[in-house]
Amino acid sequence: MPRAFLVVLDSVGCGGAPDAAAFGDAGANTLAHIAETCAAGRADEGREGPLSLPNMDALGLGRAIELASGVTAPGLGVAPTGRWGAATEVSPGKDTPSGHWELAGVPVPWDWTYFPDTHPAFPPEVREAVCTAAGTDGILGDCHASGTEIIERLGTEHVRTGWPICYTSADSVFQIAAHEETFGLERLLRLCQDLAPLLHGMRVGRVIARPFVGDEGSYRRTSNRRDFAIAPPSPTLCDWAQVAGRQVNAIGKIGDIFSMRGIDTVAKGTDAELMEALQARVTDADEGSLTFANFVEFDTNWGHRRDPTGYARQLEWFDAQLPRVMAGLQPGDLLLLTADHGNDPTYRGTEHTRERVPVLMHGVAPGAVGLCAFADVAATVADHLGLDPAGPGRSLL
Numbered sequence: 001m002p003r004a005f006l007v008v009l010d011s012v013g014c015g016g017a018p019d020a021a022a023f024g025d026a027g028a029n030t031l032a033h034i035a036e037t038c039a040a041g042r043a044d045e046g047r048e049g050p051l052s053l054p055n056m057d058a059l060g061l062g063r064a065i066e067l068a069s070g071v072t073a074p075g076l077g078v079a080p081t082g083r084w085g086a087a088t089e090v091s092p093g094k095d096t097p098s099g100h101w102e103l104a105g106v107p108v109p110w111d112w113t114y115f116p117d118t119h120p121a122f123p124p125e126v127r128e129a130v131c132t133a134a135g136t137d138g139i140l141g142d143c144h145a146s147g148t149e150i151i152e153r154l155g156t157e158h159v160r161t162g163w164p165i166c167y168t169s170a171d172s173v174f175q176i177a178a179h180e181e182t183f184g185l186e187r188l189l190r191l192c193q194d195l196a197p198l199l200h201g202m203r204v205g206r207v208i209a210r211p212f213v214g215d216e217g218s219y220r221r222t223s224n225r226r227d228f229a230i231a232p233p234s235p236t237l238c239d240w241a242q243v244a245g246r247q248v249n250a251i252g253k254i255g256d257i258f259s260m261r262g263i264d265t266v267a268k269g270t271d272a273e274l275m276e277a278l279q280a281r282v283t284d285a286d287e288g289s290l291t292f293a294n295f296v297e298f299d300t301n302w303g304h305r306r307d308p309t310g311y312a313r314q315l316e317w318f319d320a321q322l323p324r325v326m327a328g329l330q331p332g333d334l335l336l337l338t339a340d341h342g343n344d345p346t347y348r349g350t351e352h353t354r355e356r357v358p359v360l361m362h363g364v365a366p367g368a369v370g371l372c373a374f375a376d377v378a379a380t381v382a383d384h385l386g387l388d389p390a391g392p393g394r395s396l397l
Ligand SMILES: O=P(O)(O)O[C@H]1O[C@H](CO)[C@@H](O)[C@H]1O
Pocket: 096, 145, 146, 147, 148, 168, 169, 170, 171, 173, 175, 208, 210, 300, 304
């Protein structure tokens, strides 16, 4: 029985979203703008020259960028040997759960609650709930912020007062940063878990624990981040596979994004560790199984930090790992690479950008599938695995 490996490169968008302007993101194009930065010689730290992604380009990456946005990305665009297209999102959010649920066949049927970019940003009942659950007299932050900037600014006050640092972004998120040692990692995770029902009831998509360590001037976040997300509104590809008796393996934050619904195994860690986990699943995943991976460092380490050079390095690292993954696949296995939204590191601000995403397939008949829908990814994987068709998508096979 064939297996499927669905791999999301978090935030690796390719521009061209028809509703980008409505999100304030007109012209954003994560991949094309990184390629242009590289070609101009402005991304030469730890790498050099034009963006080099021969393996993904052979699957159709350059063509997908051009199809999505009309932009020719320098250094990309060879004649593809894979099956390729570009997908458009319809959910009303450019966040990770929206993107992943829709890729898994469930567009988001509601409007998320976003907190205003004011100080304070949170309503009194949320502040009070945090204080009660944490046993503190107040909270720090209470604003929109970049996660690395806010721990640099408020980390020392947090260590002194013990008050949790609460912040949000243009996403529907309530994030709490706290020091792993002075506040305690377990206490932070429990706090986020306790607050999740209140926030989810307000249609806030995720409560996220953002633990950090270190001393003044050198605070740094750890990989112990945990996302407590609202459960998807209806069964997703993961559930379709699981109820059909198939093994579903999550790699990275997939388990968190789907509230563990329809998931049998979980592997977590840095992207380098996740690549090893993907390699291990390629070797040992059951016949007929689904392995669903998310590689988050494109987004958290480089997109939100507006660092096109780091983003280019991460893309080149990922691309160089692909031959090893492909070599382990069995005949009939599908490898599908895609993304959940954009995060153009050359764009203003520090937020995600509304973009189309590449859809690159290996292991099935080559060819162009054209512009498609996020939900078509779920339909395609389901078709490949021989599952009953569900969701609004159509198979691209
Ligand atoms: O700036 P940091 O803390 O990385 O936060 C980013 O990560 C959040 C969740 O992925 C996004 O909403 C964005 O705010």
